[in-house]
Amino acid sequence: xxxxxxxxxxxxxxxxxxxxxxxxxxxxxxxxxxxxxxxxxxxxxxxxxxxxxxxxxxxxxxxxxxxxxxxxxxxxxxxxxxxxxxxxxxxxxxxxxxxxxxxxxxxxxxxxxxxxxxxxxxxxxxxxxxxxxxxxxxxxxxxxxxxxxxxxxxxxxxxxxxxxxxxxxxxxxxxxxxxxxxxxxxxxxxxxxxxxxxxxxxxxxxxxxxxxxxxxxxxxxxxxxxxxxxxxxxxxxxxxxxxxxxxxxxxxxxxxxxxxxxxxxxxxxxxxxxxxxxxxxxxxxxxxxxxxxxxxxxxxxxxxxxxxxxxxxxxxxxxxxxxxxxxxxxxxxxxxxxxxxxxxxxxxxxxxxxxxxxxxxxxxxxxxxxxxxxxxxxxxxxxxxxxxxxxxxx
Amino acid sequence: xxxxxxxxxxxxxxxxxxxxxxxxxxxxxxxxxxxxxxxxxxxxxxxxxxxxxxxxxxxxxxxxxxxxxxxxxxxxxxxxxxxxxxxxxxxxxxxxxxxxxxxxxxxxxxxxxxxxxxxxxxxxxxxxxxxxxxxxxxxxxxxxxxxxxxxxxxxxxxxxxxxxxxxxxxxxxxxxxxxxxxxxxxxxxxxxxxxxxxxxxxxxxxxxxxxxxxxxxxxxxxxxxxxxxxxxxxxxxxxxxxxxxxxxxxxxx
Numbered sequence: 001x002x003x004x005x006x007x008x009x010x011x012x013x014x015x016x017x018x019x020x021x022x023x024x025x026x027x028x029x030x031x032x033x034x035x036x037x038x039x040x041x042x043x044x045x046x047x048x049x050x051x052x053x054x055x056x057x058x059x060x061x062x063x064x065x066x067x068x069x070x071x072x073x074x075x076x077x078x079x080x081x082x083x084x085x086x087x088x089x090x091x092x093x094x095x096x097x098x099x100x101x102x103x104x105x106x107x108x109x110x111x112x113x114x115x116x117x118x119x120x121x122x123x124x125x126x127x128x129x130x131x132x133x134x135x136x137x138x139x140x141x142x143x144x145x146x147x148x149x150x151x152x153x154x155x156x157x158x159x160x161x162x163x164x165x166x167x168x169x170x171x172x173x174x175x176x177x178x179x180x181x182x183x184x185x186x187x188x189x190x191x192x193x194x195x196x197x198x199x200x201x202x203x204x205x206x207x208x209x210x211x212x213x214x215x216x217x218x219x220x221x222x223x224x225x226x227x228x229x230x231x232x233x234x235x236x237x238x239x240x241x242x243x244x245x246x247x248x249x250x251x252x253x254x255x256x257x258x259x260x261x262x263x264x265x266x267x268x269x270x271x272x273x274x275x276x277x278x279x280x281x282x283x284x285x286x287x288x289x290x291x292x293x294x295x296x297x298x299x300x301x302x303x304x305x306x307x308x309x310x311x312x313x314x315x316x317x318x319x320x321x322x323x324x325x326x327x328x329x330x331x332x333x334x335x336x337x338x339x340x341x342x343x344x345x346x347x348x349x350x351x352x353x354x355x356x357x358x359x360x361x362x363x364x365x366x367x368x369x370x371x372x373x374x375x376x377x378x379x380x381x382x383x384x385x386x387x388x389x390x391x392x393x394x
Numbered sequence: 395x396x397x398x399x400x401x402x403x404x405x406x407x408x409x410x411x412x413x414x415x416x417x418x419x420x421x422x423x424x425x426x427x428x429x430x431x432x433x434x435x436x437x438x439x440x441x442x443x444x445x446x447x448x449x450x451x452x453x454x455x456x457x458x459x460x461x462x463x464x465x466x467x468x469x470x471x472x473x474x475x476x477x478x479x480x481x482x483x484x485x486x487x488x489x490x491x492x493x494x495x496x497x498x499x500x501x502x503x504x505x506x507x508x509x510x511x512x513x514x515x516x517x518x519x520x521x522x523x524x525x526x527x528x529x530x531x532x533x534x535x536x537x538x539x540x541x542x543x544x545x546x547x548x549x550x551x552x553x554x555x556x557x558x559x560x561x562x563x564x565x566x567x568x569x570x571x572x573x574x575x576x577x578x579x580x581x582x583x584x585x586x587x588x589x590x591x592x593x594x595x596x597x598x599x600x601x602x603x604x605x606x607x608x609x610x611x612x613x614x615x616x617x618x619x620x621x622x623x624x625x626x627x628x629x630x631x632x633x634x635x636x637x638x639x640x641x642x643x644x645x646x647x
Binding site for chain 1: 444445446447448449451452455459462467468469491492493494495496497498518519520521522523524542543544545547548549552567570571572575
């Protein structure tokens, strides 16, 4: 089975570039150049140097002793939370801004939900001295105030998306409209493995550094490159794409994608796209999508702002359809309890998105000899107010 | 002959009007169509509302959201159009995003279009390549003209490709923008219109985006076959009764 994108931009039935003609020249420019640019030695060197010296890579692969004892298996945590800006998102923004520069673009736009991708984009724009405009849903601006302030401090302009449901999907719509209105000088840094081809493949390749490092680190610690399980959360799916990437073709490595069930898959307030979604088109990609029977995109819900995307990247739809990855949905309550447990057991406060992943430890039976790698995609600083309210820590 | 192509043969500049189905009120659709024809409009684009219209500006976003809230859907639109051909002859084009059509079933959608007397489709997010490989035959089977967009950024090579696959008219987007974003044309745009005219394409072009009054209509039709008014008409119909469409059109012609 092949899990790479084909020449037309599809993963099996999913993907492609369903874009209005106004975007065609920009997407085509990117499609024709992204592999060429990223293969250049000067690009590779600049990318790697920044990942090492600026982001702080490689991130540790940490053996979680107490969690391992509790769940009677070998649990390793890939510490993406230790990346500069607090999550894996910056791996991608570093890569894309280097592409933007090589394409001669001077103005950067991006969408953000929880604000992590917005912060990661604002950071690299400051680093490169480029103009930066971040679209963020009006509702998210209110509930993610610290990240809004960080973006402003980094020199970005944060523009509220006031259309539709005023959240991530609408911020993405606004960013796309901005690109239609500014086709010549602007580059759009998409934050996940979503959007029209070549974005899903390009973002997956930049995040693939995660699984590349896991392999080398496991070899050193366990004498094998291959874990038995890799587990990661999926909103759009960029951290999972990165954690899975170098294991996709090795079917002996079991991949588990964790979605947000919100208040329960059947509650009407959920973001479990693989269960609730049907094939459709969102933001230029054919993929699993939460929608009404009439094809109107519905608003997902999760306590974590980073998982409430109504679609999922086309690679993940393909992994789901082919059963290459197992999809498990975790509720708000389960995730919050796991966040608490990991904080108390390992001294690591995870982002609520990431907290969902740990709930799988209760749901699956692992063998004592299994090597289970959990991608700890982000840290929980940004979620403190949600944790405080939930656990009444006032 | 398809009504669009018949209309394109007439020796006049064509005025086309876009409106969002189900807006401002759910059941305005057929009344608006009838009024537009009666008052001398040449062609109509019926907007099938979508929750995430990413090529549209605030006006059409708002009308789409309102229409959906009013209860508009693909199913309802076809019900409203079921008897439309008993009263009007004007070419009717459905303009909408691809996802609702996919959910309805693309063949089912095409078949319904033919049944009620729709002549063509404009689907901004169905790209040329996918249309050609997957849907062209289907559209032709139901005698639906698929209308493609070109923009100031579209390369000549691609324009020629679009011209080759088209069989009615080409929708010439006047500027790099979403809908409803500008008024009036500058020299750059006029040069662009002239450049496209000089390509002597087999399909006539109709200009959309940025037309809102008599002056812009005349500018747009200097070199091209016609022009489409969308956002400006939506703004008008929001605040005026259907009966006053007559005055709106009279001011344009």
